[in-house]
Amino acid sequence: MPPTEPTPVRKPIPQVDFEVDDLDADEERSLDFYRKVAFHEDMLVPLAEHHDGPQSYYVLFDRTATWGHPGMPQLLAVHLQRDREKRTFSFERAPLPLPAMAQSWLIHRGCRHDAIGLDSELGPPPADEATRALERRLVDNGDHYAMGYSCTCDDPDDMVTVVALRALDERAPSPYRVVVEEVETDAWTHTLREGGFDTSKAALQWCEDRLTGEASPLPPVRPSAAAIPPAGVAKTLAPRPAGRSR
Template sequence: MPTHEPSPPADRDLSHSLNFRVDDLDADDQISAAFFRLVSVHEDMLVSLAEHHSADGARSFYVLYDGSATWDHPGVPQYVALHLQRDLERSTFSFERATLPLPSMAQSWLIRRGCPPEFLTLDAERGTAPADEATRALEQRLMRDGDHYALGWSHTQDDPDDWVTLAVLRALDERARSPFRVVVEEVDIEAGTHTLREGGFDSVEEALQWCDDRLGGLSKALPLVRPVPSLSRPAPAPKTASSRPSGRSR
């Protein structure tokens, strides 16, 4: 059990006021109980990293950091993607929720449910900042192409001396030469930054073994992701002078 106070991996002002806009709406007993158990009971520990509300107020999308996750079972994801749907004429609501290991995966989950990507930018004043361009590029790709992968396993270790998140993904493209991916986020608490890297594996066993080694303190390079082979036909070789038919003089 960690001994530090639960907080996002950055020492920043996280004062916030969440408003899910459902207090005046009704729902059936099952939905109301689920929303209380999965969302409302943790509300004082939730920090909004990004949110978007449709112009008509019928839909809301949230990327949330859940500070209570640090007290849960070791390794559980600490980010919540929440999609609220309100029927304002009937004064009812419904919701979808997913816990995910990385904010970019939460963004991807919400984008697939109709949130415009340009309105789901993470708040730069909350959480940590990308340490380099490689991190930014991979985060954008995970956010944009997250539906190309299935999340199989993840582990978040929020030890201030080694804050790391590991996620094992399976490529849904049957042509993928690296069908299993390991995504590694490492946080530098003092600098307030994080790096994100990706490695490719041929089997889930190899991917999980790499993760076990990393959590065990072994530092091993991530294998490169092999690119998807091109299905385009090679261009025909240009004809040379020797390949031309010879002419005869009469």
């Protein structure tokens, strides 16, 4: 009889604790937080969290989103600021479709870049270096784009998230971008890819086609003019003038 494979040990799903139960001096704010964030606290999975004194930053997976409006984002970024002396707190929250976008949102609200890494045991890991590179770029440059549309499909046969972005710099090449995350359920990994478009109509049409299984390959993002050296110009740094220091 062949030996049986050992049953993989899954990490218990951690619970999130916002630590605001005793900060209820502002009843209206407490109620607002409960309605927008904490009313299903036991269904929020902390993919990443960082605590810095009275401030806390969370990337949360919302397990209730699958039962809500079809296509809605399943991630929630939350920034909490507590004032224990006054027994109050303030908060910001943003539903977002991709973990890297949630990380970027928190970083641009004061979270340290190196403190909000995702828990590698929760969620499918990146399948390749192209995915990791694009995720790093989204984390670093997420504030360069505005999100115009997203749709998350958690069908086990085709787990995909499409996001249409607009560059805030009107001079940017390929001013409209589409980012696509696909989960390979058998291997339990995910890939992330990006395409560039000249119009919002073309970007949204591609998203619609992908969700119906009719999309063509993503068009490449055009490089910026600054990234293309003029013909005949060497890609070397000019020597520093003698006698000068930085």
